[in-house]
Amino acid sequence: MSNICFHHGQKTLARRRIPMISIDGYEYMCSKAFPGGMYVICKYKERKNCKFRGKLINNQLTISRNHDHARVSDAEKIYNFERSLYEEVTTHHFKSLRIIYDEISLLHHEAAIHVTWVDIYPKMLRWRRQIKPPIPNSIDQYINLIEMPEWNMYTSHNQTNITVITIEDNDHSKSIIYADLEFLRSLNNVFELYIDATFKVVPRKPAFCQLLTIFRIGSRFTYESVLTYFSINLAPHLHPLAINTDFERALGTAIERIYPGVTHTRCYFHLCQAVMKRVKKLKLLNGIYENDARRLFLQKLLVLPLLPAEDIELAFYWIVSTTVPVILIYFKKLLKYFHSQWIRRTRPELYSVFLRVFRTNNFSEAYNKVLNVRFGTHPNIWDFTEKILILQELKQTEYASLQIGNQVTGHSRRRETLKNEIIHRAWDLYQNNQFGIPQFINCVSHLINELKNGRAVEVQQVNDFIIGVPIGIEFIVGEHITDCVVCEQNITNHICLPCNHWFGCSQCVENMRALLARVNANLSCPTCANVVDSFEMIF
Structure with missing residues (x-):
């Protein structure tokens, strides 16, 4: 049996590179090297608390303190198991380490009893890192490395080719763009763009702010430079009619400059999320759960963006004016926040989703969840890069499947479908002047509140709120x-x-x-x- 075993020591990098020695059923690793030999300790020093000490000179072992455990009878099988793991890890760059271990352990059952996933994972991680480029200290160094032919596997896999571009903004900050140019050119009849960001998946080194889908880094200059590059160099054939984002002001300014005339809608979900965060901050949530009148009042506030922008402020005053004082006093701090933030500071025309089929940025939010699951939290830059490549290849396959009429995502839940049908029916009545502001708010808030409470609701119940003459506001x-x-x-x-x-x-x-x-x-x-x-x- 060969003397090499695919483990490393636990101290310095130099010792980790010295192969482990297997002699007579025991395995040894270097403790300290000296001219002509080295001091060795038992492989199981920590796991089995073995106090063995010895030195190895010219492949002759001299023992100064014996082992505290019996020989490992399956040492050769363990060696073969670890060798197979090593070869698989270093050959398949993008394959999950856990999947590699599971597959190889089925072929080396007896050895896997002694070499568990928990024990071998750190070593497999080191093997994988040894075949990766060094972690760059800057964006420029990263770009130089990724353009080297020996690291081509990070930008090209099967039929997918990722172009990595860096651009500098007017404020001298830099952005990295990952783009599959062939895939972008294949996109036609794209009339809506959804833009959102996530923070958790970006590498810590080099220092990145966030990952955007399409992008988001933070300043107006960055937004404008990336959007300009996207619209001119990457996708000049795309002419969106609508763009959906969160409430980032700098992003809104950039969109107005780069895509003048486009309908820019802010995400309804983000508004509701902001209101609910304030509810929690004000410690109102428990009281709302305990009282149906409070739940209904809160739902009325959340329904406001479903109205035309010109009706939202008037509708807010109507809600407050027709609510009993005990409810108003309970929500007084929330009402001050809502009036200041969503009536005065952020004008209704920025968040009204009246007649919008897609009222939220949930496509991007869902994609961010996929990124968080697949990428993990703050992976190193090379893990991040290879996962972008793999994810793009998967999405390219899904897009091809969509092109032939297949469904690649699950159906909407029945409750969400029913809620959309209720809103669209109420919109029809509002446009036909069968609903005024009071009926619309009362109808939609009541039926959505019933849905949230798990009660049976039908779209036909919208008609119950129709009266002879729509109620005006006096x-x-x-x-x-x-x-x-x-x-x-x-x-x-x-x-x-x-x-x-x-x-x-x-x-x-x-x-x-x-x-x-x-x-x-x-x-x-x-x-x-x-x-x-x-x-x-x-x-």
């Missing part, structure tokens, strides 16, 4: 939000306590507080004439 002083009763200019957003009747706008309430403090007098509610103890700002 604000009545005292009972609903209107122009401030004091200044008659601003929107009423404060209520009186303890009676909970609407009073006035922020500026008038502050003026009233200052006046009452000066004259030391009481104020009566204009609706019920009760004494006002204090004011509560609702939004």
Whole structure:
């Protein structure tokens, strides 16, 4: 039997390169080398706590302390098993190490009993790393390495060829573009683009910010440079009519410059996600689960983007004006956030998804999940590169399958399909003036809330909300939000306590507080004439 065994030592890289020695049923690895020989320790020093010590000179073993365990009777079988693993790992660059171990262990059953996956995995990982290029310290070094002929396997596999390009932005930051040019040229009749990013799968070295699908790095200059390169060099034949993204402002600015006139829709899911994050931050979630009226009120807020942009602000005020004070007080901090972020700061025309078939960026979000599963968290740059190549080859196969009419993804869940049918039916009624804002919000929020609660819902129930004449919105002083009763200019957003009747706008309430403090007098509610103890700002 050969003396070489496919293990490495555990200290320095130099010792790891010294082959393991197998003698008379025991295996030894180098502890320290000296001219003409080396000190050796038992392979099972850590696993079996073996205290063996000895030295090897001219292939003659001198023992200073004996083994603490019996000979391994299957040493030769173990050697053959590990040799087979080594050859498979170094031959099949892209094959999963776990799959390699499972397949080879079936051929070496007796040896696999002694060499478990947990034991051999670190060594297999080192073998795989030995046949990879060094980890680059910079993007330029990475590009230089990947262009070398000996590393061609990272950009070419079967019929897939990835072009790796680096571009520099106006702010001198760099972006790397991975593109299958032949695949891009094969795409026709593409009218919508979906853009999103993920952070977890990018390598730590060289330092990358994030991976975009198509892209996303962070600054307006980067967005513009990458989008420009994409539109001119990679896919000049694609002329999208609509682009769906999240709410990144720099990205929106770049899209307007590079694709003027395109319909840029922000993702409805991201808005709902942002609202729910604020709900959790304000610790409102448990109270919402316990109360159906609170759940329905929250659902009404989340339904607002389904309306035309010009109706969203009015609909928000209608929701608040027709909600009982106890619910408003519970949600007052959320309402302040929603009014500030989604009515004032982010204008409704940026997130209205009225009549949009695809209202979310979930295609990109789902793709990011695929990336996270396949790539893992922060893989090294060469694992990252080879996984991009493999993933592109798989997607090319899926695209070819789609071209002949096959389905490559699962069907939507019945609940999602039903929700879409409800929304589209409500849109039809809204366009035909059979629904006003109140009916639309009440109908869609109620039926979606019923679906979430697991209750039986049918599309025909939308018709139950049709009445003879659509309800218009008329604000009545005292009972609903209107122009401030004091200044008659601003929107009423404060209520009186303890009676909970609407009073006035922020500026008038502050003026009233200052006046009452000066004259030391009481104020009566204009609706019920009760004494006002204090004011509560609702939004």
